[in-house]
Amino acid sequence: MSQSEIRRRGTDLVTGEGQLAVEDGIFEYWPRFLDAAEASSCLEQLQERIDWHTPRVFVYGRWVDSPRQSAWYGDSGAVYRYSGTVNQPSPWLPELDSLRERLKQFCTSHFNSVLANQYRSGRDSIGWHSDDEKELGPDPVIASVSLGGARRFLLQHRRRKHLPIHEIVLEHGSLLVMGAGSQRAWRHSVPKTRRPVAPRINLTYRHVIAATDTTTA
Numbered sequence: 001m002s003q004s005e006i007r008r009r010g011t012d013l014v015t016g017e018g019q020l021a022v023e024d025g026i027f028e029y030w031p032r033f034l035d036a037a038e039a040s041s042c043l044e045q046l047q048e049r050i051d052w053h054t055p056r057v058f059v060y061g062r063w064v065d066s067p068r069q070s071a072w073y074g075d076s077g078a079v080y081r082y083s084g085t086v087n088q089p090s091p092w093l094p095e096l097d098s099l100r101e102r103l104k105q106f107c108t109s110h111f112n113s114v115l116a117n118q119y120r121s122g123r124d125s126i127g128w129h130s131d132d133e134k135e136l137g138p139d140p141v142i143a144s145v146s147l148g149g150a151r152r153f154l155l156q157h158r159r160r161k162h163l164p165i166h167e168i169v170l171e172h173g174s175l176l177v178m179g180a181g182s183q184r185a186w187r188h189s190v191p192k193t194r195r196p197v198a199p200r201i202n203l204t205y206r207h208v209i210a211a212t213d214t215t216t217a
């Protein structure tokens with residue numbers, strides 16, 4: 001892994017096997033989780049088979065189209081609400097389910113759902129946010145698989161504003177695991193780019209706690 005791939009103001013972020021030197025949260029980056037051929041075939045199949053739609057979000061009192069396409073797959077109870085929308089999962093596609101099984105072995109975490117995002121070009125993006133919806137529990141583990149054109153993934157600390165923004169280039173076939181502390185301490189984004197970039201699919205595997213599990217007396 002070269003220093004240009006993972007930077008922290010010019011310093012390599014990688015400390016040991018997969019671990020990134022990020023304060024207050026566990027982040028691991030595995031650039032070749034899938035080999036290139038496997039990642040390409042997965043990309044092609046998912047571009048075709050996923051039921052892509054443009055999510056609409058409620059911001060500043062009106063509904064707007066998000067600059068990307070998305071789809072939500074998972075076990076039937078894995079209902080996920082964000083930005084005013086209720087997302088009922090579609091049943092697992094075999095490709096998404098078999099990746100889930102591999103992630104379970106690799107991360108020793110169980111995931112019951114996946115949010116798929118498609119970035120058609122450099123004009124597609126995702127703004128600053130944390131995956132901290134209450135359905136994900138207080139300190140979720142999220143496994144993020146990237147297929148297609150490499151994009152910059154930025155991390156900004158939510159409170160310690162003097163810390164630098166970290167940048168990780170998420171490559172074709174890579175896995176980023178965001179573990180303990182990652183969503184509490186950090187927000188993340190994939191910014192737009194003017195550079196020509198190939199289409200990209202990102203799969204974020206999550207564990208959604210069923211609504212009945214989160215209710216308190």
Ligand SMILES: O=C(O)CCC(=O)C(=O)O
Pocket residue numbers: 115117126131144153170188190202204
């Ligand atoms: O595309 C990515 O790498 C990140 C996607 C993301 O943050 C999300 O779906 O919540």
Ligand SMILES: [Mn+2]
Pocket residue numbers: 129130131188
């Ligand atoms: Mn996210």
